[in-house]
Amino acid sequence: MPLLEVTDLKVYYPIRGGILGGVIGHVKAVDGVTFSVNEGQTVGLVGESGSGKTTIGKAILGLVPIRDGTILFDGKDITKYIGKNRSEYRKSVQMVFQDVHSSINAKKMVLDVIAEPIRNFEKLSRAEERKKVDELLTIVGMSPLDAHKYPHEFSGGQRQRIGVARAIALKPKLIVADEPVSALDLSIQAQVLNYMKDVQEEMGLSYIFISHDLGVVKHMCETLAIMHNSRFVEVGERNDIYKNAKHIYTRRLIASIPDTNPDMKTVNEMKRIEINKEYQEQYNNYYMEGGMVYPLKSIDGSEAHYVAIP
Ligand SMILES: Nc1ncnc2c1ncn2[C@@H]1O[C@H](COP(=O)(O)OP(=O)(O)OP(=O)(O)O)[C@@H](O)[C@H]1O
Numbered sequence: 001m002p003l004l005e006v007t008d009l010k011v012y013y014p015i016r017g018g019i020l021g022g023v024i025g026h027v028k029a030v031d032g033v034t035f036s037v038n039e040g041q042t043v044g045l046v047g048e049s050g051s052g053k054t055t056i057g058k059a060i061l062g063l064v065p066i067r068d069g070t071i072l073f074d075g076k077d078i079t080k081y082i083g084k085n086r087s088e089y090r091k092s093v094q095m096v097f098q099d100v101h102s103s104i105n106a107k108k109m110v111l112d113v114i115a116e117p118i119r120n121f122e123k124l125s126r127a128e129e130r131k132k133v134d135e136l137l138t139i140v141g142m143s144p145l146d147a148h149k150y151p152h153e154f155s156g157g158q159r160q161r162i163g164v165a166r167a168i169a170l171k172p173k174l175i176v177a178d179e180p181v182s183a184l185d186l187s188i189q190a191q192v193l194n195y196m197k198d199v200q201e202e203m204g205l206s207y208i209f210i211s212h213d214l215g216v217v218k219h220m221c222e223t224l225a226i227m228h229n230s231r232f233v234e235v236g237e238r239n240d241i242y243k244n245a246k247h248i249y250t251r252r253l254i255a256s257i258p259d260t261n262p263d264m265k266t267v268n269e270m271k272r273i274e275i276n277k278e279y280q281e282q283y284n285n286y287y288m289e290g291g292m293v294y295p296l297k298s299i300d301g302s303e304a305h306y307v308a309i310p
């Protein structure tokens with residue numbers, strides 16, 4: 001049984017307007033997505049800005065109401081959790097938020113930022129708590145001496161690591177990591193990603209790793225779901241996606257991965273132009289009216305590789 005099973009999830013945000021400020025329509029932020037996450041697995045959600053990635057994460061955390069569909073965790077419907085089960089779920093699933101500035105309280109010392117979830121769920125003495133915070137700081141490559149500093153005294157990369165330390169404090173089973181490294185320099189990106197991988201191995205964690213950049217998720221995710229216009233255009237194992245992408249949108253995303261090899265620069269630039277042209281010309285063959293994405297179907301009977309084509 002998968003750890004998390006999301007089926008036909010829909011999340012619509014109300015649009016308010018008119019003189020009375022009533023609901024005059026909806027933004028269909030997530031419009032029917034299905035995927036699952038196994039224990040210890042990392043699933044990547046990749047797609048451009050506004051495609052609905054963060055909304056999926058928030059729905060899993062129970063932070064936005066679900067319009068339709070189900071989310072099962074350990075086989076149980078998360079919307080039906082109450083009392084003790086709800087609190088257990090809130091411990092088991094954590095999110096590293098996209099916007100660290102707003103998710104970390106700038107007025108709190110690092111010690112308090114990281115200890116907050118521990119204080120909410122566990123009764124530890126001051127000394128035990130301090131020991132745990134020191135351990136967490138060490139795991140993410142920072143120093144116990146940092147505990148008495150404030151978030152503004154750190155670089156963006158260090159703040160992201162504080163976010164990761166806080167998310168792992170309760171030994172969750174699943175972490176939704178929303179663009180955890182997108183604000184960072186390439187060299188620091190690799191550092192934070194490596195910490196996340198080490199922690200995963202140590203604790204048997206599962207990740208949902210959200211990014212707009214297929215280059216970043218490449219070494220993190222066994223399975224990838226490519227999102228566009230509120231739905232998945234393609235789902236597959238790492239090799240299916242990077243070596244054998246079927247949807248024009250996925251191929252365009254792959255072509256946009258920055259070059260690491262300067263010798264290939266011209267060749268890749270040509271390829272990018274070619275694929276962009278194909279994307280414009282072939283759009284109507286890949287999307288329904290209004291840009292609506294087709295339902296996914298299996299490629300050659302594969303149980304792992306799916307693409308949204310007519
Ligand atoms: N609280 C909200 N109220 C109304 N609309 C919202 C709200 N949050 C998000 N949206 C809309 O829902 C859609 C999906 O937003 P979401 O934040 O999930 O995208 P995203 O894929 O995470 O984008 P990004 O890569 O920029 O973070 C967008 O059209 C966005 O404008």
Ligand SMILES: [Mg+2]
Nearest residue numbers: 053054055098
């Ligand atoms: Mg987002």
